Amino acid sequence: ELDVHFESSASEATAAAMLAASINYPMRGAVTWKSTVGTNVASDALANLASSGVKGGALIILGEDYGEGASIMQERTHAFAMKSQIWLLDPRPEQTCIVDIVRQGFELSEASNTPVMLMMRIRACHMHGQFATQDNRPARYSAADALADPKRDLSRIILPPATYLQEQEKIKKRWPAAIKFIKENNLNEFRTGDQNVGIIVQGGLFNATSRALAVLEHGDYFGNSDVPIYVLNCTYPLVPDEFEAFCRDKQAVLIIEEGQPEFIEQAANTYLKQADITTRVHGKDLLPMAGEYTAGVIRHGIKQFLDRYLHGRPSDVTEYIPLKDLSLSNELPARPSGLCTGCPERPLFASMKLIARELGPSHVSADIGCNSFVTLPPFNMGASIMGYGLGGASSAALDGSKNNRAISLMGDGGFWHNGLTSGISNAAFNQSDNVTIVVDNGYSAATGGQDIPSSQGDTGNRNLHQSISKAVQGVGINWVRDIKSYDMAQTMQVLREALTTDYSGPKVIIAEGECQLNRQRRIRPLESRRKAAGNRVVQEKFGIDENSCTGDHSCIRLSGCPSLSIKPSSDPLRPSPVAHVDESCVGCGVCGSVAHAATLCPSFYKLTVVHNPRTTEKLRAAFSQGLVKLLLSFRSRSKAA
């Protein structure tokens, strides 16, 4: 009704390229992803977009994946903003401020003909709070308007000599326009206080800073403090006048800037030096150069700063220690992430582990996604992770030994993201001898089960059910095997074949098994409906006999399923805890398959519960099981006697 075009893009590069609509038309666009990984993927389009400049507001909303809970390498988006001259907003993590800055971000983009990045830290992305809303307004200019009146402008194209002029325009026109907008619209905030020292903080860190000041009794819980604070809701470009005004007449300022290198601190020193202002600038000398700035870290830094300037105490520059010493007899056990209960990737990795025992270890290149957990216990395979879909490509150089072929992993999400071209097609083109396993769980599972082209569901407005196998064959792979990952015997046989065959071209195995989280979400309500309707429903769950489990835990070392755990032994002669299957078991059957495939142990059993059984089935069971029960109770009585 508001005529907003929405797309779930194939990749960040696709999303960024969509913003090209804002180059020639006064159309607003916003795209979002996790940074810096997504920004890396999008950087080609972003750099070109920034050079061309935009007519319509272009907003790039980024989840800055830095610090606790981050799942990527630790870098700053700030460097990207600087290298392409895209403006960077870093609002206070308060809903009203965020909402205002989104609106102002579009306006800034239009006022300065420059795309704008808006970054949100991890917790701010998952925040519950409140703000006053405004009415929705339809866009003034839509895609239909643009298509009805197509425009082009050679000066916006990324070809010389336009590119040289675009760089000049960035510096001479767009930058000053941005500075003017930021000043006039007070994007950055000056919070007053009586002390003649000050704090300069990235907007996103304001709340933690404010809380640290409250805990240090230099402020309250409403953002007030006796220390003046300059809040940078826009961290790039910086406004030299504002720095000068804030720092002039102050004894010292502390810059709280997360991540490295210290771009803002370097800039501040330059501004003050050029303006002949002698205020001392502190930052990374009192705060750590690298790592997340938690409230604890910030409190530690501010305390040293205030001790020195306000309390006249000698500054105790010690390193911040985030964890207390608990003086336990052993370290607190770590709890790394792992695959979910019943995950279809577990039997695949267990098969790989067993094949490695049989044929010797292989080099394994891992990938992004759930399948990256292959690198963690209990599987402990996988030597590198290079990027979403780059599992195949990261084995490319390790080619040429027929006896020790490298194995590459790739999720189905990564496959469609770029793995089909960067990994599979590349291997076909260069006639690699390696083995690539595409883990086909039917969803972009690690991010919450979004659909991808090969998803099997029925979601209406998207084109799904595309075949990975056909795509692989289509780019010229002749050795392709489709396997069901839960069938470990087949999986191991195909892995063995791929690693030992005389065929010297690229080998691709597609390991299918639906993401169990999504599967349970799908079938649970279905099964209870069928049960209630009186239909035959078979449910399975696994168990372990405590008296034949010897407590050696080899099953756990091959599976690592969360539902396969240990419990104290009730046998005084065997004090080691025994394995057991807890209530969360979804009956995927991997325990039994692992026990079979690895010749592990006969302690596993399966309970098959048949709801609403057929009459013949009931009769047969009544006879066969009835006799067994009779024999059992007879033995039981004679033993007791």
Add this chain to the structure above:
Amino acid sequence: MTETARPITLTIAALGGQGGGVVQEWMVAIARKSGYRVQATSVPGVAQRTGATIYYLEFYPADTPQDPVMALMPVAENCDLVIASELVEAARMVQRGFVSPKLTTLVTSSHRNYTIDEKSHLADGRADSPELMELVSNSAQKLIMFDMEAVAEAHNSVISAAMLGGICAANVLPFPSEFYESAIREGGRGVDASLAAFFGARDAVRNPELEPEAFLEPLHPETSMLPDPVARIVGEALPRLRDYQDNRYAQEYLDMLQPFLAYSNNHYALAAEVARGLAVWMTFEDTIRIASLKTHPDRLLKLLQQESELTHVVEYMKPRVEELAGTLPAPVGRWLQSSTLAHAILRPLTRGLTLRSSGLPGYTLLRLLAGFRIIRRTTLRFKQEMAAIKNWLELMQKLANTDEALALEIAKCQELVTGYGETRERGQSNFNQITSQVDVLLTRADAAGVVRQLRAAAQQEETGQELAAAMSEQGLVITHG
């Protein structure tokens, strides 16, 4: 600064998949209904897949004149209420400084959800729970501890509902109890079970149950002649040996144990350990034993009575040729192992069997196999194990006179010989590796300590790398074969 100007803060420590996010949603609803402003944050993503994760909430009365600035993460020494769904996670909250002895009420579950490293250990790699409990109780201003998992299971619900009950019963937050109930009702999924677990948890906090006293079995008359620590173990061992083979076998056990009763140091530690290890070793799990355990009336009847619906019990077994040959008389077994023809014939059996022990054919087959007990003494496996046991006992007897501590460590090495198939073979080879070093070790001062280290290394991981590393650190040479 007045006390009311501070927000009330709640930190929730949970494991991915436990529903910490659901507890957070409930708390947001409860706070809003109670007229409070609330900000809630979390760290989702990869950390949530079974990893440890925390949720953080701040509450403020809605009528504060100014907008509060809320922190996005807990600040050390500044949490009013911390709730942990698991004991190690509670300790982690202490480690991160969120639990203050001046301020914090800590509500934690007493149960353990073992980490992958604890589970993967070859014997017992668990963290010391009593030590963790002592730590958490010394760290909080007030501690409330109960088994949230047991409460959840007792009410057929999930741990998140029990956590909410714990939060309510802690009486730290200013929200009326009925709003907790309505939050669960309005959540709309599994309402009845969640409410039951919620009330169950509240009751568990209000009327804590006393731990049951450890109950000591009365001593069996036939063990009354033995010193106390040994008698308890022998009392367990004798029925097991009779069930495993026969009365004569139990008598043989006592005879083999006899020489070790001469060593009374450290409350008969050596005799007790030999009694334990010998009983376990002598009841080694051959196919006959497995068939007997699988068809034990107590087991099968219990499994079949668990569900009211039609239930089948399916056993997973995969004997190797070694196991099959081991079940036959020694000469036949030896021929079988070396004959390629026999291998070919047996191959279908070694591909992995699934047997329905709750049905007549499967049950009968297993009972037949269990009946092989009458020829067990002649089987290949029996002879092999008996020879190994004999060597072990002789080694210990030889050592006991000169270095009783070393003999005790060798006795404990029985723990290495465990598991099935290749696992047991690897264990046996580690055992051999360590026991074959005894002659070299006798020349050293702390031989017992070295054996203890080597054993711990062998139990650390299964490939033997740790053991090899520990041996070379001690300057010992790895023997092959």
